[in-house]
Every structure is written in C-alpha cells, then in structure tokens.
Amino acid sequence: MTDERRGNGVPATSPLTVPQSLPAAPLPTLRPSLALLTDRYELTMLAAALADGTAHRHCVFEVFTRRLPAGRRYGVLAGTGRVLEALAAFRFGDAELGFLERHRVVDDRTLDFLRGFRFTGTITGYAEGETFFPGSPVLQVEGTFAEAVLLETLVLSILNHDSAVASAASRMTSAAVDRPVMEMGSRRTHEQAAVAAARAAVVGGFVGTSNLEAGYRYGLETIGTAAHAFTMLHDDEASAFASQVAWHGVGTTLLVDTYDVRRGVERAIEAGGTGLGAVRLDSGDLGAMAIEVRAQLDELGATGTKVVVTSDLDEHAIAGLAAAPVDSYGVGTSLVTGSGAPTCGMVYKLVARSDAAGRMQPVAKASAHKSDRGGRKAAARRLDEDGRALEEVLYTGPDEDVVAWEPRAGGSGDDGGRLRPLHVPLVTDGATDSRWVGAYGVQNAAERHASSRGELPRGARRLSAGDPAIPTVVESLD
Secondary structure: OEOOOOOOOOEOOOOOOOOOOOOOOOOOOOOOOOOOOOOHHHHHHHHHHHHHOOOOOEEEEEEEEOOOOOOOOOEEOOOHHHHHHHHOOOOOOHHHHHHHHHOOOOOHHHHHHHHOOOOOOEEEEEOOOOEEOOOOOOEEEEEEHHHHHOOHHHHHHHHHHHHHHHHHHHHHHHHHOOOOEEEOOHHHOOHHHHHHHHHHHHHOOOOEEOOHHHHHHHOOOEOOOOOHHHHHHOOOHHHHHHHHHHHHOOOOEEEOOOOOHHHHHHHHHHHHOOOOOEEEEOOOOHHHHHHHHHHHHHHOOOOOOEEEEOOOOOHHHHHHOOOOOOOEEEEOHHHHOOOOOOOOOEEEEEEEEEOOOOOEEEOOOOOOOOOOOOOOOEEEEEEOOOOOEEEEEEEEOOHHHHHHOOOOOOOOOOOOOEEEEOEEEEEEOOEEOHHHOHHHHHHHHHHHHHHHHHOOOHHHHOOOOOOOOOOEEEEEOO
C-alpha cells in the first residue's frame, strides 16, 4: 500500500522522502554537438569581448608544454586528427543555446553569435606523431579572438590525453624493439577515452587494439580471442581449448594459465597441434614462465608457436623481458593512464593579437614560474649530417617575418646542420586538410612517429630519468 499523500509510489513504510519540487532528471544522452565540451569562462570571455569590441581582433594562440613529465626525454603529439574531426561538430544548436540562455551564461548578443558559429580560421602545427620538447609550438590556432578562444578546452582535453597515451606507447614500443605490442586497456578507462587511447597507442607504434569501436572508426587492426572465463565455463580446460580451436582455427592464441601452466601448454598443443598460433601468459613471473613455456613448446615440437605475455605490463616490465623468449606483449592499464603521466601539461596561450590599428603585436604571460615567450613561432629541427636531431629551433621576430620563414637552401646554422621545418597546414580558412583525419590520418601519424623517433639521439630511448633528448633554442629573426 502506498502513501497517497506522497503520490509517488513510495511505500508508506519507506524512509525515503522525495521533494515534490525536484524535477525528473533527463536521461543522459550522447549529443551530436561538442560545443558544450568546454569551460564556462571561454563563453564569458567571448561575451565580454563582443560587448567591448575586441572579439574580432586577429589573434594567434599556441599550444605547448613548459616541461616534460618527470623522467621523460621526449613527448609524442597525438590527437591532432581528433581535434580536426571535432571541429565539424563544434556547433551550437537549439539545445545548447537553450541551456546557455536558461542558465544565463551569456547574453543575447553572444547567443546570436554562437547560433551561426563555424570555425573559419587557420590551424597549423606539428604533424601528428611528431616528437616534441619543452616549448615546442605543437599547434597554432589563428583567427579572430571570438573564434579561437572557443576551442581552447576542446583542443587541450584531446591533445593532453592522447599525447600522454602516445608518449607512453612510444616508450613501450621502444622498449619492445621489434616485438609487437597490442593495446587492451578498454576496461580500465572511460568508454570514450578507451577509443581515443587505442588510436593514440597505434600512433605510438602499437600494432592493434582489442577495442572494436576504435577499429571501426579508424581502421585499426583488432585483436582478441578468449579470457579465463571461457576456460572456466567448460567442464575442463581441454574441452575449452578444443572449442576455441574449432571456432578460431589452429592459428588462435590459447590462454594457458587458468590452472596449471605446464598442463595448460600440453592441452593447448593437444588441441591445436604443433601448428598452434600462440599461447598467452597473464600472471606470475612472466620472464621465468616464458622461458619454461618456450622450452616446453620446443620439446613438444611446437617450435613455431609464439609466446604472448600480458598482465599489468608497462615500459619497464617490457624492458625487463628483453632477454626472455617472448614474441609479443599486450598492455592495458598502464598505457591508457599514460604510464604515470596521464597528461602532458599542454597549455593554450594567446601569443599575438592585432592592436587597435590592426598591427600584430606579441603578448605574453609574465607570472612567476609560468612566464611565456610572446609572438608567433616558426619551428624546425636541426639535424646533423647523419640525420640525427641536434636541437629544436624556435624562430621569433616580427610576425610577417615568422610567417615567411623557411630554411635557407643548403642548410642553416654555424654547425652546418640542416633544418627540417615542423609546421604543416591542418586547417586553412576553415577547410580541413584530409591527410590528418580518419583512418588515413592515423596511418600517416604512425609513420611520422616512427620517422621522428628514429632521428632522435640514441639516448632518447633510455627509460631512466634525464634531460630532454635535445635542447630547445630560440633564435630571433630581427
């Protein structure tokens, strides 16, 4: 029997009291617009700038990090393609405008501006997959203040997350040398972050992912066969293995450590024969176990059967397994959380804006411990005669000179080193360069990373703490 005075179906004996004035909460939805994935102050700054007439001043914002995470010698830029893809969905529809109006976030003038908002500016930056260092201007957003300021939070949330994952992935694939590394961390992070992490992992050198949505969106290779639950579902390990081989074929990977590893390997070869694709180890002392399993496989005649290891791996664990007979690695939690550095500390700062007369002027923050260098920068990497990176070079000076800068024919610099320009066009007058988006963009980013990491000094791959692999120097074009 219910309490008619409440009129809400709650039993009269229930201690729950529901305020009559509490509105029903709307069900959470995934909306097509990304415009509210931002901080409130982006819109309040816009409103004030529209009111005082400065909103349409021409501006340049740069994305950079002041320092690398502790122990890191380089960073890896990732997420650029996702930023470009997000621009198309950065639109203020009726739902978004209605929310802003109801909560009095902005005034009518700003609502009118947002109603027709489309980014029509220009974005240049490092190619996705490029390595970066302190001060590297990895992205430059140019347009009116009104257009560029709105993108700050979206740009940083994507680049900080994806670059952290790609940087961790690069350390892991570097430690693995030529052994493949696979991403399988979806269950250890937010469901949408899992997709982004899988994409960033491939940029950093991983060969595939367990995440099907990432495979669908970005054309990534997907991997995965069975977990311990599948083995325990069956009456015994032998029938579980037989079932898996019957469905997947002998090229499958059998998980052999649900019970006794030695018996598991025996049953795996009984089920798949000596042509079995691989066995997987997911617990225990992986190095010692890999040695024992490899020897056992060889004794059974399964010399071509590979040994895959998983279980809370990171770059240090992978490096520790370098001498073990392991053929590939699967990494989850450590990868999707940035392996101890879940963000890159990237910032989005105004570095130049036009004055009342329309001339571009450098601007910079001068706060203690957070001072920046004003003005647009051109960026290049100085290489020695063997193609090894010597330093990151940032060029500053009058805005028109920086825009026009390009390396002189025959090299530049007292050391005779040649310069590789780092900035590429990403968006021109609102039109996105298709080389950097979708599946093709991920492929390009992975190739760029392999090339960029390959030109770094050999010490860049050390996992021990140390200074950035190359110094960042600033040269003036005055």
